[in-house]
Amino acid sequence: MKRVASIMLTVVILICSLVLPSSASYNSSLDTSADIAFLVSLDDGTVIFDKNADKRAAPASLTKIVTAILTIENCADLDTVITIKQSSMDSLKGTDSSTAGLKAGEEISVKNLLYCMLVKSANEAAVVLADYIGGGDVNAFVGMMNDLASKLGCENTHFMNPHGLDADGHYTTARDLAKITEHALTLPIFTEIVNTVTYTLPATNKSGERNLLSTNWMINPNFKTYYYPYAQGIKTGTTSKAGHCVISKASKDGYNYLGIIMNAPKQDVNGDGNPDNCAFLECKKMFKWAFDNLKLTKIADPSQIATVIDVKLSWSVDHVRLIPEKEVTALVPTGTDSTSVMLEVIPEETPTTVNAPVKKGEVIGKARIMYAEQEIATVNLVAAEDIKVNPFKWVLHGIKVVFTSVVFRVIFILAVIILGIYIFSVIRRNQNKKRRRKTKVIKNFRNIK
Numbered sequence: 365m366k367r368v369a370s371i372m373l374t375v376v377i378l379i380c381s382l383v384l385p386s387s388a389s390y391n392s393s394l395d396t397s398a399d400i401a402f403l404v405s406l407d408d409g410t411v412i413f414d415k416n417a418d419k420r421a422a423p424a425s426l427t428k429i430v431t432a433i434l435t436i437e438n439c440a441d442l443d444t445v446i447t448i449k450q451s452s453m454d455s456l457k458g459t460d461s462s463t464a465g466l467k468a469g470e471e472i473s474v475k476n477l478l479y480c481m482l483v484k485s486a487n488e489a490a491v492v493l494a495d496y497i498g499g500g501d502v503n504a505f506v507g508m509m510n511d512l513a514s515k516l517g518c519e520n521t522h523f524m525n526p527h528g529l530d531a532d533g534h535y536t537t538a539r540d541l542a543k544i545t546e547h548a549l550t551l552p553i554f555t556e557i558v559n560t561v562t563y564t565l566p567a568t569n570k571s572g573e574r575n576l577l578s579t580n581w582m583i584n585p586n587f588k589t590y591y592y593p594y595a596q597g598i599k600t601g602t603t604s605k606a607g608h609c610v611i612s613k614a615s616k617d618g619y620n621y622l623g624i625i626m627n628a629p630k631q632d633v634n635g636d637g638n639p640d641n642c643a644f645l646e647c648k649k650m651f652k653w654a655f656d657n658l659k660l661t662k663i664a665d666p667s668q669i670a671t672v673i674d675v676k677l678s679w680s681v682d683h684v685r686l687i688p689e690k691e692v693t694a695l696v697p698t699g700t701d702s703t704s705v706m707l708e709v710i711p712e713e714t715p716t717t718v719n720a721p722v723k724k725g726e727v728i729g730k731a732r733i734m735y736a737e738q739e740i741a742t743v744n745l746v747a748a749e750d751i752k753v754n755p756f757k758w759v760l761h762g763i764k765v766v767f768t769s770v771v772f773r774v775i776f777i778l779a780v781i782i783l784g785i786y787i788f789s790v791i792r793r794n795q796n797k798k799r800r801r802k803t804k805v806i807k808n809f810r811n812i813k
Contacts, residue, residue: 394653396646399607399627402538403650406546406613406620410695410740412654420520420535421626424601424609425462425485425579427528429541429548430509432482435474435493436551438508442475452491455502459529461487462579470570475553479565482557484576485600487527494526502526516543530605538624545598545611545622558597559583582612582644589634590644592651600643608643614651621654623647657697663705663733663741664692670707670731670745671714678720678751685748686714686728694733694740705740708732714745722751 394401394413400421403413411417436442450468464486466472472480474496480489491502498505506523513521518540524531536544548554561584565574581587582595594616601609607627614621628643666687675684688707696704714729722728729745 394650396625396649397629397631397642398625398646400538400625401646401650402542402624403654404542404622405695406549406622407660408695412621412658412695413650417539417624418520418537420537422530422534422603422606423528423536423541423626424530424603424606425487425528426536426541426599426601426609426611426626427523427526427534428481428485428490428601429544429599429611430512430523431490431493431505431526432478432554432557433544433548433551434505434508434512435478435497436553438497439474442473442478442553444474445471446474446477446492446496447471448488448492449495452495453488455491456487459487461527461529463488464565464576465571465574466492467570470568472568476565478553478557479560479563479576482554482599483560483563483578485579487529490527513540513544516540516547518543528601528603528606530603538626541611541624541626542622545624548598549613555597558599580610580612581641582610582648589640590648592648594651594655595648608641610643610647612647612651614655616655619655619658619660621651623650625650658695659698659700660693661696661700662691663694663696663700663735664688664707664743666690666746666748668707669748671709671729673715673728674717675722675751676717676719677753678722679754681751684718684722684728684751686745687748688731689725689727689744689746692733692741692743694735696735696740700735704735706734707743708734709745710742720751720753722747722749724748724750 394403396413396415399416400419401413401415402411402417404411448466448468448470453466453468456463462485464480464484466480466486466488474493477489477493480486481493494502494505498508502525505526509523509526510521513523513536518536521536521540521544522533523536524534528534558580561578563576565576567573578584579600580597581590582592583597585591592612592614594614596613596615598611598613608630609626609628611622611624614623625643625647628641628646630639630641632638633640633642633645666689668688670686670688672683672685675682686709708731710730710732714731718728724747726747727744728747731743731745732739733741733743
């Protein structure tokens with residue numbers, strides 16, 4: 365009976381399951397001079413390009429994305445005014461840091477500090493925010509950064525400071541940064557700030573108005589070599605250890621991609637004698653390739669037969685066709701259709717035989733959808749037709765299941781043992797009775813004599 369219940373439970377689970385998109389990796393024909401490159405669809409999670417995406421590396425000012433998240437999520441009012449501490453300024457002495465010209469004693473709002481940090485990439489703004497959100501303890505804030513990374517599922521990330529200056533033990537990966545950035549993009553104020561090209565910092569008690577220019581030249585039309593009209597933010601970073609880095613989002617025709625470049629060189633690419641920031645160029649190249657070559661295309665539908673499996677206990681048929689549960693779409697090169705992909709049945713999730721009755725549309729197995737030897741999605745396989753059960757065969761099968769079940773075998777063995785004990789006890793009891801009668805006869809015979 366337990367076996368029957370187990371079979372029924374398995375069927376229920378299969379029926380309730382849905383088509384699950386695979387976090388497939390689709391490596392294109394792209395090439396890059398950067399040490400690390402990662403391009404992922406923000407629409408369905410498909411990895412378009414992956415070069416060393418899990419390699420630990422210094423993130424430079426990409427670190428500030430985490431500082432911004434924690435600030436936005438832990439400050440109830442971004443218009444709160446903070447007085448900059450001398451200790452915050454002193455912590456950056458001798459580092460040759462990128463700054464926004466802030467001063468000790470200056471009163472400035474949290475929001476404007478975010479603009480300083482994310483637009484101008486000001487390190488002192490990062491320290492001031494960390495000190496404020498950390499309750500006067502920057503190290504406590506760094507602990508919050510690592511807790512956030514862990515919460516977001518970052519397995520190869522560890523921070524040592526809030527700004528990203530090179531430090532032992534300060535590292536992350538492109539894949540982890542993608543998780544962090546996708547979370548940051550759910551915060552409207554973050555998206556607004558990182559897509560700002562220029563920002564006028566209001567006058568404060570220590571300084572007049574200051575104009576902040578974004579370090580991200582991909583969103584600035586004045587930098588024609590790097591500008592990409594579909595790019596939106598997000599953050600740049602440069603240190604001697606990290607090289608040139610950038611994270612950006614691009615949207616066009618309903619498609620959205622996140623591009624990450626780390627440890628890119630600076631070299632003369634166009635031959636004009638001036639070294640170019642290859643982080644911007646490589647990120648721009650990834651975006652252009654994706655928009656020019658990829659389309660969301662139907663790659664599987666219920667008209668395809670994935671496999672045929674045997675059916676038992678039916679009236680007249682001995683097999684059932686398995687087809688995709690529903691239409692499946694994926695990002696694939698232009699010109700690809702369902703004839704260009706292959707449905708590969710997953711053996712461990714698809715039985716070779718099934719018992720009638722079978723209902724049309726019943727989930728029975730699962731298949732991988734393969735393109736260019738890459739798994740780009742998975743899909744549930746369902747029965748293509750109804751199959752009725754033969755009642756006589758069903759009854760015989762039920763009897764067989766019962767009599768071959770572990771429970772029946774245990775009960776049968778226990779019954780045999782109990783019967784054996786009972787027979788043994790009866791035999792012993794009869795033997796004892798005979799012995800007593802024999803003893804009594806002998807005793808009576810002696811008394812007669």
